[in-house]
Amino acid sequence: MGKLDGKTAVVTGASRGIGRAIALELAKEGANIVVNYSGSKEKADEVVEEILKIGKKAIAVQANVADNESVQNLMKTALDEFGSIDILVNNAGITRDNLLMRMKEEEWDEVIQTNLKGVFLCTKAVTRQMMKQRSGRIINIASVVGVTGNAGQANYTAAKAGVIGLTKTTSRELASRNILVNAVAPGFITTEMTDALPEDIKNSMLSQIPLAKLGKPEHVAKAVVFLASDDAEYITGQVLHVDGGIAM
């Protein structure tokens, strides 16, 4: 018996990295998964295959979370396929790093659109269904840098800090309908995104981590499973840091 048997989860940006790990971990606990992806169809199909091997159902659905019509279609497809949406994990995110002085307006806009507006659109799109169900879990993937700031990521940190504010407000608005909204704030997690960083940046990251090692996508995924499960039924509006102790 899994902790999430019979539940349906939509995970945005689930073809790679942390999103992929979240999709797999939720499936291991019994959930059926809607694997949303933006561009990497092959990668998304691989995640679906892996979930089918676990013995759970999964479909891959293309959608740009920054586009409302695309998001509506994603949620409709999920509902048509599985009949409910019990868990939404807003994970999709991009980076366009640059120093503030050099950051182009487009770099700012793209990151805000996907990482912040995307969370708003997806949340709004599932709320109707979750209100009807009188239950639901929304888990937003924020970031430690949304709390601490990070040179070179004005757009990303602003979006992630915005996600934390959105998490708290959504939590307050929907608590009376038994919809619980929380955020998970990963620290430095080994993914393609962090692999691409230069060695000296990685070393300086390590020096900031009390536990002195990078995190794994599974560490984040397990926190998401917890917040999605009955074990977290009295927790809402919180930010759970999974960062080796960077932010305290």
Place this chain on the structure above:
Amino acid sequence: MSTVLERVTKVIVDRLGVDESEVKEEASFREDLGADSLDVVELVMELEDEFDMEISDEDAEKIVTVGDAIKYIESKLN
């Protein structure tokens, strides 16, 4: 076939847990029937389902009383 009034009344009674006798045309959802803002959003959602229609956010904001809802739905049905 129930009338629009009967169907709207049933949705309101089910959602807000008020007595049928309180559901009068002039009754305001928020002032008289004890609905909070989220209740009103939910009511509109349920009316959309009941009458198989879409009510835009702009139109929904204008629905203040039971009579507003009935008039709106009747105008859309005709």
